[in-house]
Amino acid sequence: MATLILVRHGRSTANTSGVLAGWTPGVGLDERGLAQASALPRRLAGVPLAAAVSSPLQRCRETLQPLLDARPHLPLHTDERIGECHYGDWSGRKLAELSDEPLMEVVQQHPSSAAFPGGESMRAMQGRAVEAVREWNARVDAEHGEDAVYLMCSHGDIIKSLVADALGMHLDLFQRIHVEPCSVTAIRYTRLRPFLVRLGDTGDLGALMPREGTSGGAAEVGGGAGAP
Template sequence: MATLILVRHGRSTANTAGVLAGRTPGVHLDERGAAQAAGLPARLAGVPLAAVVSSPLERCAQTLQPLLDARPELVLRTDERIGECDYGDWSGRKLGELAGEPLMEVVQQHPSAAVFPGGESMRAMQARAVDAVRDWNARVDAAHGEDALYVMCSHGDVIKALVADALGMHLDLFQRIHVEPCSATAIRYTRTRPFLLRLGDTGELGSLAPRGGGERDGSADAVVGGGAGAP
């Protein structure tokens, strides 16, 4: 099955302000975030991409724009299911202020039980994002074959929830995962299980390209001994 490259959006104005952006409109990349996005085409040089999918929020579209400019053959698709968690009444509030809320302990220690006031549950966020990935895997496989790679640009909590699903981890453990702004997390899906290839990678991604040699043949078997790595 397809290999998914999950890109977290570049650093945003909300990140630097210490604000939980959520779905608040008008949040965009700051200067550093724009520079991170500008480096994405070089990081993905040599990686054939079958599709590019984005959260509907501006900061994700901005992150992908340099890649789309560099590869005009790619068409941006938007999927609301990989949009940011709906933090409801928490959206737009300072993270320091939210730290004192009783719900924060639940978010940190028992996120599968966390429901944001006026928003959604973290469990629902994970479910919709996993559904989106399964759908896109099937679409990309059908159109481009099982060696195809595609990009999704989403948000920190969404990506962490997808990694937890890929690793067979309960959502209550997902706060142990960390992904930097504009980092890439790669998951290769097979018929029987996924493989986490990269987690929060901020370097080059060229070695994700199919290279033959039996290590990217669609097998659901792990490479005994760890494999030879990139040539």
């Protein structure tokens, strides 16, 4: 079956301002995010891609644009099922403010029971993303053969939930996974099981340095801004 390359969008203006963007329109890449996107064609230069699938949100489309410019014949598809979690009433609010909400502890410790007010549950978010990947795997296999590689550009919580599914992890453990902006995660699917072959690869070991304010162990809802 196909190998899936998952790219988290580059750093966005919401990431740097500490805002939970969700589906808020007009959230694009900041200066660093644009530089990260510009480096993507070089990072993937040796990888033959059969297709690219994008979240419909601006920050994902901007992340893929340099790659599409470098590969004008690469087919691009849009799939809402790999769009960001619908955070509902939390969308557009400061993460620092949301940290005091009782629901945040549930999001951190028991995400399979978390549902955002006016939005969707994290369980539903994972379900739609997994369904999309299964369908795209079958489509890519049928059109390009079982050794084909394709790419999806999506969001932190979506990618983390797909990794958890591939590893057979309960959703309640997915906050133990972290993916940096514009990082590459790769999952090779086979008839019997998936294999995680890359996780959050940026090629930059600076992301391993300790960061201020991370000792409490809380996951960054929405994915965070990455290493400083």
